[in-house]
Amino acid sequence: MKTTRRTIMTTGLAAAATVAGPGILRAQTRPPAARTIRAVPHGDIPTYDPIWTTANMSAYHGAMVYDTLFGIDANLAPQPQMVSGFGVSEDKLTWTFELRDGLRWSDGSAVTSADAVPSIRRWAVRSGSGQLLLPRIRDVSAKDDKTFIIALKEPFPLLLDMLASSTTPLCFIMRKREAETDPMQKIDQVVGSGPFILNAGETKAGNQYVYDKNPNYVPRGEPPSGIAGGKVVKVDRVIFQNMPDSQTAVAALQAGEIDFYEIPPIDLLDQLQGDPNITVENLFELGAEGYIGLNWLHPPFDNQKLRQALLYIVKQEDMLRPTFVDPKWYRTCGSWFACGSPIENDANTAWFKGGQDLAKARALMKEGGYDGRPVVMLQATNIPYMMNAATVMAQQMRSAGFNVQLAPMDWANVVQRRSSKAPPDQGGWNIFFTSSGGLAMSNPYMIGGMATIGDKGWFGWPTDERNEQLRDQWLKAETLEQRKVVAAQIQDNAWNIVPHMYYGQWVQPTAHRKNVTGWLHVPEVIPFWNVVKT
Template sequence: MAQESVLRVVPYADLRNLDPVWTTAMITQHHAYMIYDTLFGLDEQLMPQPQMVGEYSVSDDGLTYTFTLRDGMTFHDGAPVTTADVVASIKRWWARDNAGGSLAEVTASLEAVDDKTFTLVLSEPYGLVLDTFASLTGPFIMPAAVAATDPFEQVESHIGSGPFVFNEEEWVPGNKVVYDKFEGYVPRDEPPSGASGGKVVKVDRVEWSYLPDPGTAMAALINDEVDYWEAPPVDLVPVLEGDPNITVGVQNPFGLIVILRPNHLYPPFDKKEARQALAYMVDETEYMTAMVGDPKYWQVCVSLMMCGTPGETSAGGAEIMTSSDMAKAKELMDSVYQGETVVVMHPTDHPSGPAALITAAKLRELGVNVELQAMDWATLTSRRASKNEPTEGGWSIFHTRTGLGSASPVSHLGVAAGENAWFGWPANEKIEELRAAWGAEADPDKRAEIMDALHEEMMDYAPFVMLGQYQMPSGWRSNVSGVVKGSILGFWNIEKQ
């Protein structure tokens, strides 16, 4: 009997929350792509490609989409994947997801025709249907009985139809996550490309070991105790590059943006002057230097959308974030601040941790009463869902990273400002109107005009603040090959010699 092949991974964070609908945490997205499959996936060129869908067609008027599932798909418990599962999963997902919510607003009906075919009928033309189904945040297809769970509650069953099975018995939060190869998975007959293509599993088992201390993680990689380290600090990269048994590369070439998110429900950030003060106090170079270090991995981005994408624009004076204007920030803050305690959540085990320290120091310089509360990232991702007052278990500010979803105002977590708003809960009708108009507009020039108008409104309203954009190097043992580049981290196609 052949020896079991085990890929040993150090992920960037601890996995505590398992439901990708309930939370948008990137570590939960990684988990979701392991155990669930998606209808479409973004390839290396960011084009949506069929994944669970075998064939699809669009009516001449652009209002009716007909999708047929490909053959051979089963859930981990052996049950066949049907369109009843798909429809239930989509409806649960779009109740929480920004891009999904925008699609739901223009949907007249979503129905299963038979076990293999379903239709989506729109109330008006919408050019982002396939892009939305290929969104990095789902929909992830679950059994219909599981998808019946309230979208504001976490699912209790973790059965998917993806390439790996979650080994719940061996899951130790704060320590270890185990995935076993799903022998019943039928990959697409094409090369892998980003989150799309043939997801062929070439190892028997993947083990995530959470090692929050970088020195411990580095020693484990060098000593061949682990095979893959997702996010080594940039200042340790030269040490890894000097080891002939280790390869250093950028798995996600598109990079990540870092944002500061204020809570719009409570003072002082329920007033736009206080939120604008945050934008004036930010110097992206300061934040990126503290978080990333080596400038070859980061850039100043004066757009609230991801730089290097069609949504990039500096309309509305986004250049203010290239340098700090503390005098203007203090003037704005003093106009509305009444001495409230501002709770800044500080994740001690996450790359955004240094950003929290800088923000707390700058707010104190403005005369704000700051309470910096240390916690791990898993706690932060749970607590940010709380709408309690900041001093009663809630929060005022957190920092996070987001990926390619931030290239589009429809999917950008920080942009939605209404019923579908992400944690922080901004409310702005004009932003929502412009988001919808951008999604519905097919002409690139007109879409750019709408993007400029949206950006101007966001710079005034300040739903969040951009802190910069960077790429994250990873390190893996030289006997590991087949790492798929893209905006999500999957462990299909990887071989270990």
């Protein structure tokens, strides 16, 4: 699971590492305000390495300075980006790709296949989808400076979709030097071939990040669509500013001191919509989904009956309302896959349709032998929707008879503690909260949380062979109709074993000055190309 654009509503992550090296603008004439966009995103950039982390702020940074081989368009279809042409052998095992002309790193050197090959390999180790692709790859190799080959062990219909996905970490292409870095280690230099260049001289980590138009970037000729097509930069500079206090950010937006505010509080949207100089716009159609992580390693949720009991306890409406207030911004959802996605379904959702049933929950708790032991629930106090969801769920569980102990801390500490496999009373945990973009939750492969591979999996470490067999079937399916059939089977099984749970879906509109237009609607990433300031 990632730290999404909605995961951090205030600055709570460590400042990004200091970068050095060629290709970073250190000094130039400061562009006028009319050619500069000042944006307040959801938090700080935790690292300049967008492959090492799933944090969306690092992906935002990555989309500015790096490029991808393919990109999803507005219809979520993969389209060539750094690639000029590609083809697949008759047996569908050998894919050949050719890089387009004009690709250069910001240090002036040419982008070659020698860069693309290790970039793909490093991404595949860190990415949830890449980890499913990796066992199916026989080899990734360079044929010549502009051509590389991905040889598969078996046909894999979703190869291009995975290379194009905007779910973090994106398959950003880095220089050979950075791409050959151990995937478990962060890179320490920023040399990209994307539409912007990081201006290290003007950047003050933890405060502001300055990106200048890359004068040597050659965009594609097609119109922009999603993160595909021509990435034409129409301003000279973009500045990401950290502004944790929402009232300060709203006042700055209304005063024209900033141009874009990613996550204005829901209770202030009416105020912003009433301002003739402000546009409130939803850039992420599927929104986000609240995720409840359950620890399978320790009691009580190592017991399936006690995980099932939670299905009859959680009432999504009560968990969403305190944060999102108006139902026009949120919805309850019983599907294992995001509501509104192509594979949303209602298999095995009688528990959801029937509503909260504490008597049923208590019966399952008795069957599971719950002994009254404490349930340690991690609560991120600096992220309102997580804090509120934890408060409400703790109350709901206590009503059924669970002994819940809230462990309040900021999000950065939740991120640290959720990685612990220690018993809950020795620094571990039983339940934590996060969220993920609707696109990532629209299929069984984009995020690690959909896997049930035990110790090698994502936080919670569920184990279930049936789920993995069905995920494999889904990946091999060649049509949407085939995938829908398998998706219903995955969901039927998932709501029996309960690897994790959800607390609903919501949208979080952005707000920007009306004279700043051209925003592209892309899941998980905010593109600053194509944006015009008049």
